[in-house]
Amino acid sequence: MEHPHLPGPRRRQRRGGAGVTTLETAGPQLKRGEKTFDVNGGTVVYEILGKTGEFIALTPGGRFSKDIEGLRPLAQALVKGGYRVLLWDRPNCGKSDVQFYGQSESHMRAETLHALITGLGIGPCILAGGSGGARDSMLTTMLYPEMVRKLVVWNIVGGIYGTFVLGSYYIVPSILAVRGTGMQGVIHVDEWKQRIAENPANRERFLATDPDDFLKLMLRWLNAFVSKPGQTIPGVDDEMFDRIRVPTLIIRGGENDMDHPKRTSLEVNCLIKGSTLIDPPWPEDAWERASEARASGKVKRFNMFDTWVQAAPAILDFLGR
Template identity: 55%
Template sequence: MADLEVEVNGGTVVYEWVGPEDGEVVVLTPGGRFSKDYGGLHELANALAKGGKRVLLWDRPNCGRSDIQLFGRSESHMRAETLGAMLDKLGIDQVVAAGGSGGARDMIIFTLLYPEKVKKLLVWCIVGGTFSTMSLAGVYILNELRTVRTQGIEGIIKLGNPAGFGWASLCANNPRNADRLRAIGAEEFERVMYRWLDAFIPKPNEAIPGVADWEFEQIKVPTLIVRGGEGDFDHPKRTSYEVHALIKGSKLIEPPWPEDAWERASEKAHSGQGALFDFWHLGAEEFLKFIDE
């Protein structure tokens, strides 16, 4: 289906629908600052659509072709607030909130902020632990702070990213974004990045970045958690158990993909032979079973 646009909080969000118009709405959220068009997303969306679901794929702010946005307690909180307002504009009352990797964090925070909008919560590849959390500080924040302090906002406009998403690509994908960054300016950009950095400082009372453990007790909706892979440093097995323990009544299942799926996908992505989320569609059967329970 063709891309659509909606204005939220003074910026445009690009989205699309996959599946029947009368299907139960599932918001599918990827990780990183990856676009909705990144490999593996449409394959999972199509599989869920075959099960009768209407899947909402969206370019979160600072992803794909949507407008850059800089506000909120953390980047994930900003995305959650954007989704809440977006659903209101689209006239959607409730959704199944589904996400992997950074998208899992986004959907957990969305459920915390808008419990009335969530029927069920479905998460996998959850980031947590010292290595994973500190790694994300480097992926999302530290280069940005170094660059804005030495090169100003024009340096940010030209800044790439080894993962393939960076401010330069955001500006290339959406010509408005360079002007949006200039309007924000170096001082405000640095202020927001420094605030967002706090989420990626490992803390003993935060199983996942930017969410205090006590906050999880507010999640009352049926929740499905996929256990992290045995050797997955980016989405530790331990973190999935911690989140399961923190969300009362949640269900933890074994991975519906190979134990080393993330490691093998990472190897293929780095060699240009695949994408990080290529294996996610293997979870469709378990996901549909949970949604339909």
């Protein structure tokens, strides 16, 4: 399926009179083990953990990078279990280029992950993801079923509150900015300032984007987060779940988790025929308690994914069947 890509250069580097790349146009500073892969006119930063075994593409939530606290301990536990793990900065996350196209942001990520796995020659493989990464992994499996061997998801977002929060947090600030002061305003949105800090070339990509096209795209992405009948997860029609025919493990949401409702996990379990649903290996109120710890200032870092490593034994058991 073709998508209307918004204009944006591919990490072009502008050189001054002395032939030196300016800081404003330089790409990201890669650390040991990180590599890049070009997808749809943008660069994706990734790394592979482990030397042998089947591949697991592991995806976090939100617009968090592959280096978000809590993700790597889970990846390392899976490596110890005999697997290789692909960690990747999705478009608009971490050090990767910003990109804006597709029916929703998750559709863009699914297309990117398919291209990355295919280009690296590591498919078919296992997909695993939590929160937004669960949605990305499920949608990738729906759109590219031949690429997936097994699927593992947890902290699935759903419900009126869960989806409304995503739209208001990730989309609305960009809409307000571009309507107010164009793309110059967009680059001053806190989240996009972080993307530019990690990859200075993103500033030029933003400024090269037509503001009217950007607004149209943001409104389309916002629509995906409007709760609709027949869409258990945002932006994806329930009938699409029929395409998931691989062994699937679902770790349900906590009893009172409003962001990742227990109800949503149960509905997804019904929609994916033959899927396995298990109780969370962490406390029922782990998400709420972690959120309170951050809000109260008791914890000064991101702690919301700290419990994810506790899922490793259940994941390894499922994958070993």
